[in-house]
Amino acid sequence: MKITFKIWRQEGPNDKGGFQSYEVNDLTEDMSFLEALDHLNEILVLKNKKVVAFEYDCREGICGQCGVFINGRAHGPHDNMTTCQLHMRSFEDGATITVEPWRARSFPIIKDLIVNRSAFDRIIENGAFISAKTGTAPEANAILISKTVSDRAMDAAACIGCGACVATCKNSSAALFTSAKINHLNGLPQGAPEAHQRVLDMTAQMEKEGFGHCSFTGACEVECPEGISIVNIAEMNARFIKAKIFG
Amino acid sequence: MVLDAKIPEGKLEDKWRNYQIQSKLINPANKKKLSVIVVGSGLSGAGAAATLAELGYDIHCFCYQDSARRAHSVAAQGGINAAKNYQHDGDSIWRMFYDTLKGGDFRSREANTYRLAELSAPLIDHYTQQGVPFAREYGGTLVNRSFGGVQVQRTFYARGQTGQQLLLAAYSQLYKMVRSKKVTMHTRSEMMDLVVIDGKAKGIIVRDLITGELQRYVADAVVLATGGYSRVFRLSTLAIGCNGSAIWKAHKKGAYFAAPSFTQIHPTALPQSSEAQSKLTLMSESLRNDGRIWVPKKKDDTRVANDIPEDERDYYLERRYPSFGNLAPRDIASRAAKERIDAGHGVGRLKNAVYLDFKHAIERFGKQTIADRYGNLFTMYKKITGVDAYTKPMMISPAAHFSMGGLWVDYELMTTVSGLYAIGECNFSDHGANRLGANSLLQASVDGYFILPNTINNYLAQEIKSERPDIHHVEFDKAEQGVKDYVDRILSVDGTKTADHFHRELGKVMWNDCAMSRNKTGLEKAINQIEDIRRQFWSDVKVTGESKELNTELEKAYRLADFIELGILMCKDALQREESCGAHFREEYQTEDGEAVRVDDQFTFVSAWDYDEGNFALHKESLEFEFVQPTVRSYK
Numbered sequence: 001m002k003i004t005f006k007i008w009r010q011e012g013p014n015d016k017g018g019f020q021s022y023e024v025n026d027l028t029e030d031m032s033f034l035e036a037l038d039h040l041n042e043i044l045v046l047k048n049k050k051v052v053a054f055e056y057d058c059r060e061g062i063c064g065q066c067g068v069f070i071n072g073r074a075h076g077p078h079d080n081m082t083t084c085q086l087h088m089r090s091f092e093d094g095a096t097i098t099v100e101p102w103r104a105r106s107f108p109i110i111k112d113l114i115v116n117r118s119a120f121d122r123i124i125e126n127g128a129f130i131s132a133k134t135g136t137a138p139e140a141n142a143i144l145i146s147k148t149v150s151d152r153a154m155d156a157a158a159c160i161g162c163g164a165c166v167a168t169c170k171n172s173s174a175a176l177f178t179s180a181k182i183n184h185l186n187g188l189p190q191g192a193p194e195a196h197q198r199v200l201d202m203t204a205q206m207e208k209e210g211f212g213h214c215s216f217t218g219a220c221e222v223e224c225p226e227g228i229s230i231v232n233i234a235e236m237n238a239r240f241i242k243a244k245i246f247g
Numbered sequence: 248m249v250l251d252a253k254i255p256e257g258k259l260e261d262k263w264r265n266y267q268i269q270s271k272l273i274n275p276a277n278k279k280k281l282s283v284i285v286v287g288s289g290l291s292g293a294g295a296a297a298t299l300a301e302l303g304y305d306i307h308c309f310c311y312q313d314s315a316r317r318a319h320s321v322a323a324q325g326g327i328n329a330a331k332n333y334q335h336d337g338d339s340i341w342r343m344f345y346d347t348l349k350g351g352d353f354r355s356r357e358a359n360t361y362r363l364a365e366l367s368a369p370l371i372d373h374y375t376q377q378g379v380p381f382a383r384e385y386g387g388t389l390v391n392r393s394f395g396g397v398q399v400q401r402t403f404y405a406r407g408q409t410g411q412q413l414l415l416a417a418y419s420q421l422y423k424m425v426r427s428k429k430v431t432m433h434t435r436s437e438m439m440d441l442v443v444i445d446g447k448a449k450g451i452i453v454r455d456l457i458t459g460e461l462q463r464y465v466a467d468a469v470v471l472a473t474g475g476y477s478r479v480f481r482l483s484t485l486a487i488g489c490n491g492s493a494i495w496k497a498h499k500k501g502a503y504f505a506a507p508s509f510t511q512i513h514p515t516a517l518p519q520s521s522e523a524q525s526k527l528t529l530m531s532e533s534l535r536n537d538g539r540i541w542v543p544k545k546k547d548d549t550r551v552a553n554d555i556p557e558d559e560r561d562y563y564l565e566r567r568y569p570s571f572g573n574l575a576p577r578d579i580a581s582r583a584a585k586e587r588i589d590a591g592h593g594v595g596r597l598k599n600a601v602y603l604d605f606k607h608a609i610e611r612f613g614k615q616t617i618a619d620r621y622g623n624l625f626t627m628y629k630k631i632t633g634v635d636a637y638t639k640p641m642m643i644s645p646a647a648h649f650s651m652g653g654l655w656v657d658y659e660l661m662t663t664v665s666g667l668y669a670i671g672e673c674n675f676s677d678h679g680a681n682r683l684g685a686n687s688l689l690q691a692s693v694d695g696y697f698i699l700p701n702t703i704n705n706y707l708a709q710e711i712k713s714e715r716p717d718i719h720h721v722e723f724d725k726a727e728q729g730v731k732d733y734v735d736r737i738l739s740v741d742g743t744k745t746a747d748h749f750h751r752e753l754g755k756v757m758w759n760d761c762a763m764s765r766n767k768t769g770l771e772k773a774i775n776q777i778e779d780i781r782r783q784f785w786s787d788v789k790v791t792g793e794s795k796e797l798n799t800e801l802e803k804a805y806r807l808a809d810f811i812e813l814g815i816l817m818c819k820d821a822l823q824r825e826e827s828c829g830a831h832f833r834e835e836y837q838t839e840d841g842e843a844v845r846v847d848d849q850f851t852f853v854s855a856w857d858y859d860e861g862n863f864a865l866h867k868e869s870l871e872f873e874f875v876q877p878t879v880r881s882y883k
Contacts, residue, residue: 030520039523041800042745050792051800055313057486059526061627062411063317078630085630110457111797118434121314125426129419130378134298134696137369137376141333144387154380154405157412161316190378 064160102167127201165220171212179236196247271708278303289318291671292472294695300429323410324531329367351679352829353877396576448667481754505655505675508821514580516646537608604640659702680829742787
């Protein structure tokens with residue numbers, strides 16, 4: 001396959017970036033998108049040029065480290081998929097593919113396609129836990145949880161923290177990310193004692209980090225690799241009101 | 248040096264308790280004055296960092312990823328074992344201990360393995376309390392399923408994302424301690440060397456992966472929790488960033504490397520499809536609960552799978568191992584697949600795969616039940632291959648996976664360097680020559696949450712009396728200069744080939760001669776070939792960019808340089824072990840029907856290698872079996 005990559009290059013957070021085009025001729029359809037970028041980087045090295053910096057780790061759609069904008073969509077042309085799961089067979093031979101980093105004020109660019117998502121860690125730090133020290137747990141089957149409740153918690157807990165929801169949202173809102181974590185923990189009996197404080201702390205941190213508000217466009221749920229539903233945001237809002245009144 | 252595993256006295260079931268009774272304690276006010284470095288933030292690292300912080304120590308935790316939540320524990324799919332006996336099917340700590348010891352082909356310590364089984368049940372309690380959404384029955388109790396090498400159901404799971412859910416629990420607990428200012432988290436930070444002062448591990452040199460600056464960190468003890476090294480094969484189920492550099496640097500500073508050649512080849516990964524491939528995606532072993540593995544009876548059969556009638560299919564695991572069938576342990580299932588593929592029965596475009604078929608399970612339980620159990624795995628399979636596994640069998644193939652080998656540790660998880668601990672996959676402790684499925688999440692967690700926090704005090708209780716060195720100590724100067732020279736040397740080669748080129752070369756040699764099946768001639772040839780690759784790497788590698796910047800190409804190159812050296816040691820270890828055991832299969836030692844032959848009178852020991860300037864001296868820790876008698880490991 002012959003592909004022209006039009007890639008955002010930016011040396012550092014304070015540099016003015018820009019697109020550069022690279023033509024690659026010997027790609028195959030069964031290469032993953034990131035393997036195609038690996039291949040481009042090998043070509044660049046041999047031409048004595050600096051490689052394109054991009055993120056990845058597990059390459060099986062679970063670690064959440066990869067993620068770029070491909071032809072104007074987070075994680076590329078398919079719904080509910082990570083960048084590393086995208087394969088070149090999804091593109092036409094001869095196509096031009098535009099590749100950009102996540103763009104959101106709360107995710108500053110570090111270099112090329114790499115952004116800083118530590119704002120997510122700080123949201124987690126502020127309440128996304130159950131305060132139980134190692135060694136204090138009761139017998140596991142002493143807490144009965146219905147399958148329905150457990151399955152709903154699992155649906156929300158599946159979030160991989162990639163940031164596609166923020167990147168695709170016109171408001172750069174982190175509402176889907178934050179709500180998924182709140183609903184995972186607040187939906188379980190173990191999370192109940194800290195439920196109200198958790199909602200208040202995590203949403204406060206979300207605002208402090210500069211993420212925008214949710215206006216329910218639904219774009220996040222389309223791009224979410226785990227298919228986490230926007231219903232989570234409505235549920236978080238309900239929990240927020242409850243916490244304000246009873247918390 | 249005599250290797251003393253420091254196994255406590257007493258009956259097997261009393262050893263851990265006896266150890267804890269005798270170990271030295273530190274009062275809470277003094278714990279605050281002690282600091283510990285934890286390298287790695289996966290299940291073992293995050294578990295240890297969070298728990299040590301809860302106990303009051305001052306913790307610095309490092310990871311190379313952008314967040315602790317990315318650590319590769321996240322990718323474990325199928326589950327975690329625990330001897331809860333919730334299924335009332337005859338399970339017990341003893342049975343789990345025996346299964347694990349036998350699964351490892353009697354090449355691990357009884358006391359360590361017993362402790363692993365003993366601590367498994369409280370671990371499930373812990374994770375449940377942390378909010379892990381384990382699968383449940385309608386009545387609200389926890390569900391179990393089976394894994395390979397076991398005849399009871401003791402595996403707990405959260406859909407096909409068990410590792411992710413456990414890691415997120417550990418990450419949450421860790422970041423709670425970050426908020427409490429008991430843990431300082433250093434992301435995008437890579438350990439480049441260990442600093443040893445007067446024989447004790449006292450600090451590390453770290454490279455900031457964004458700026459490329461080298462930094463020094465000092466502490467009273469150092470814990471390595473850096474995971475496995477199977478990326479030495481290049482194509483593996485591991486994350487691309489997984490590397491063996493931290494343990495290799497520690498090895499060069501005096502930590503013995505145990506059983507490096509014990510690496511597990513997982514039977515159910517997606518097959519390689521091209522030279523450019525960077526990774527082999529794993530399909531969970533849990534699929535073998537309901538999927539049946541087969542190949543066509545006819546060689547080079549070109550028909551599509553669904554056109555091959557039942558009587559022309561060879562369900563070779565069920566045929567060879569009737570009592571365990573498709574749930575034979577990984578090493579055995581992988582070798583059996585290799586045997587069929589080599590005999591010309593492989594399927595797929597490159598004839599390098601076997602079928603994993605759900606037709607019978609779907610007929611029996613219905614599509615919905617199978618989707619409930621493995622839905623995300625079927626979705627993942629479709630995303631990668633474009634094939635719907637509900638209607639056509641999956642194609643799977645063996646792939647490099649887990650490292651049973653790692654830094655030698657004693658019962659306290661301390662390496663041969665005082666004050667240096669290794670926990671989780673990066674140590675050699677509980678799995679012997681082969682790890683059973685769903686024991687990896689278990690061992691990583693137990694090491695980090697329960698064992699290390701109860702053994703490190705025994706060392707730190709003395710360290711509190713001595714003054715912590717300063718980061719301007721001459722050993723820090725030397726270590727930092729060493730790292731700087733090393734990185735500069737790689738950049739200055741300015742050759743004609745990429746780091747990936749050399750990694751592919753190394754991977755091919757390792758896969759051909761030091762993977763599922765090994766022999767003397769092949770291993771000797773492999774050592775020479777890797778020596779060649781090393782020479783070529785240092786004379787012809789090309790890395791662009793600079794050291795003082797974010798440089799992913801440089802990271803690849805310096806990790807690879809360590810893999811090359813480790814590859815040589817793996818081959819040497821495989822060469823000296825003239826027997827077949829677990830995942831280590833020497834062709835010279837097999838029965839007529841291709842089963843492994845152990846040589847207990849000569850090889851009932853753990854090999855532990857001393858670096859010795861690259862000459863690698865072998866030391867042996869003899870394994871004493873006091874409570875069980877090693878038997879021929881049969882799954883027939």
